[in-house]
Amino acid sequence: MAKRIYAFGGGTAEGSRDMKNELGGKGAGLAEMAAIGLPVPPGFTITTGTCAEWVAAGEKLPRGLDREIRAALGRVERLTGKVFGSRGNPLLLSVRSGARVSMPGMMDTVLNLGLNDEAVEGLAARSGNARFAWDSYRRFCAMFGDVVLGMKPERKEDRDPFAELLEAKKAALGVRHDHELPVEALKALVGEFKEAIRARKGIDLPADPFEQLLLSVGAVFRSWQNDRAIAYRKLNGIPGSWGTAVNVQAMVFGNLGEDSGTGVAFTRNPATGEDEFYGEFLVDAQGEDVVAGVRTPQKVSEMEARWPEIARQLLSVRSTLERHFREMQDIEFTVERGTLYVLQTRTGKRTGLAATRIAVEMAEKRLITREEALLRVEPEALNHLLRPIFDAERKAEAIRGGRLLARGLPAGPGAASGRVVFFAEDAQAWKARGEPVLLARHETSPEDIRGMAAAEGFLTAFGGMTSHAALVARQMGKVAIVGCEALSFDYHARTLTVATATGPRTFAEGDWLSIDGMAGEVIEGRLPTRPSEVVQVLVERSRAPEDAPTYRRFATLLGWADQARRLGVRANADQPDQADASVAFGAEGIGLCRTEHMFFGEGKIGPMREMIVAETEAQRRAALAKLLPLQREDFAGIFRHMAPRPVTVRTLDPPLHEFLPQDEAGVAELARATGQPVARVRERIAELHEANPMLGHRGCRLGISYPEITEMQARAIFEAACDVAAEGLAVRPEVMIPLVGAVAELDHQAATVRRVAEEVFRERGRRVRYLVGTMIEVPRGAVTAGKIAGTAEFFSFGTNDLTQTAFGLSRDDTGPVLAAYLEKEIWPVDPFVSIDREGVGALMELAVRGGRAARPGLKMGICGEHGGDPSSIEFCHQLGLDYVSCSPYRLPIARLAAAQAALREKAAARPAAKAAARRRTPRRPASRRRPRGKARRARR
Ligand code: ADP
Ligand code: MG
């Protein structure tokens, strides 16, 4: 039978940091810290496998576990000199959950376990502090009642039932903070808590400590299955089968008076990444008081003045942990009567801004390698560096105009304006109606997670930089301000009141507010935003790189990525200004220039419409002749801006009626331009109507019906190419024929393109190198790719259409299907976001093999939306494509994702080298080495 319990504390540990799968992140971190000699209260971890056993046995603790727990408790008793269940000298425990990956606040914790009416007296006598003993007891009653007995709020407007009793008590006594309650009040509260449990649940709080312990262990396992844990797992793609571990640990007490306290800290600033110790603590407080925002805490940088010795020790813990884990850590600590304990360490969550800075600075200081730095930044996190900020002038004007309402802690960078709502459900509902919302609450909790995902940003009255709202903001990349104490809420009336310098101001649900997550400022009304520092340097060129430290770190990281990656990156861009932005963000070419977007430009839609409603070839040619010079200018602009890089131009693709006027005025205008009666134009529009345009007269089918359209486009491309080449620039056009399912379609179109190319070259007296290729975007094209490659000089996977046609589901109609399919886990992810490797991916693989067999070295890329999705990019790397093409603003993400794909492949290919690298890190007994199965899984 597998070992179920791993002990830690007293300078050693049975587990290690490599055992996250078995011990969960928290258990592995506690074991590692104990083993390297950090002050960790002793305890033990019950494995995630035991949780799986519990689930398999129909939610029952496995036989024999109670004996194993008793044995492990014996060790904790010896190390602490206290006795579990004793009246005179009771050992109290914390029971905490901890899954493989950190799920902040998702799972529940019970503190001070082991207390009952007798033990509380013993604790009071032994500590000489009755207030402390009863404070601990009331906390235990509330946590046990909540976590184990399920005493939750009944309606969304309600607060937690215990919190309500606590608030009432404070109000009755006229005190503001929990720790100001006198011992008599705490005793009364314990009575009221127990009474509330009896009234709602019909049972008594169990007095037997061991029964409390077993029930709590079961409750932690059950919390793995609660709604909010499930919601979090869904949002983050965590499998339900993993289970959670349980950590049972001796309590240490931060609520023992002025020489005690509790805190949380990051080894670097999690918002900016600055190399400074960053955290908060509360004097005379316990457990989650800091995170829950009971009082707004003090900064650890201010600890020096109060507790110089502890401050020094903490700094040394900080550097020990960073050197040992070679990563920014997020820690929890408690000070009990002047002695420091560390209760948790884990990799700290951070904003994209901070992630980039920390990775680059750690690599520059040689704490980690460049490869590690690249692997540490989530590609999506680079979005944070591109996120808008408020237009400085408009913001200053708003502030001068008295619209600055309040300041709070800047917990999530960026700028957001939205309509304020007070409940997570409302945030979801309003967002679904297309309204941008800000979620404002007293504090947030894990129940709010879905609503938080829907909001542009969050605003809370309580809590610090390590509160739930702040953590989630950093993780989701939302704008957030927390600990904004000027706010108060009336959830029933759905209003928010801000205490401003000029008196209180009240806002109702739906009012516009703006929040600056960099400055921590809450501003009345709606404000326009401006591009980020990176965009100012690269795209607007309104700021010099020397004055842009964020830009410089961004550029350094991406420079390393460019050295590491094998995939090329191109942009999907249709206009010269987009071409500029693409080059600025690192595009090595254009992978998709959609000609149809050009037709909506100045002066073009008119002739385009005339062309479409034309009834004879002669009429059509007349309209096309008007379009030719316009289109030639567009192409020339793009070629000029992209030179000497390749530009892939796709010939006309969408169904024609998409270009036609929908309104009466437009129809009348078109009638005037074509000299046709209005009725006839209307008739012609009706004729062009298609039952299912997505599968209709579009793509190469248009060019086959009306070769003169392809002719005009080819002429525009080659004339532009010759003109720009004549300016001395290198032009590399690649003409791409869409929606090809049979080689004969491509043959037809390619012949037209090549014929026109020769005509133009003759006329202009110069030649330009060019390619003719095709999109692979219908299953038949993928299956017959070998034949198609006989004509095509390149392939570009149009994975939007390929996904639609492979699934037989129109992307525009996925809404209702998608919601149900994701909910019921029929699809693991939205296949329009991330390539469905099993189906669509198999078609791509077939096409790659067929294409390269027929034409070795055939150039291949992807230009669907998936080209900017990190997981799809990794797949394209594995397929051996030459490049991915995505929208300009996703290029940084693509460059980093491509580098990561290459690095992961390299790591997988050299297990021997990897083992050697591991041997260089601190020695560890063989039994603690990472099992081989996991190493293999981790790579996937
Ligand atoms: P979370 O995963 O939400 O951070 P934890 O299990 O870490 O939950 O614990 C919740 C709170 O209880 C934390 O503030 C932690 O520091 C505190 N805590 C946990 N174990 C102990 C202990 N042995 N002694 C004192 N406080 C503890
Ligand atoms: Mg914790």
Ligand code: MG
């Ligand atoms: Mg397509």
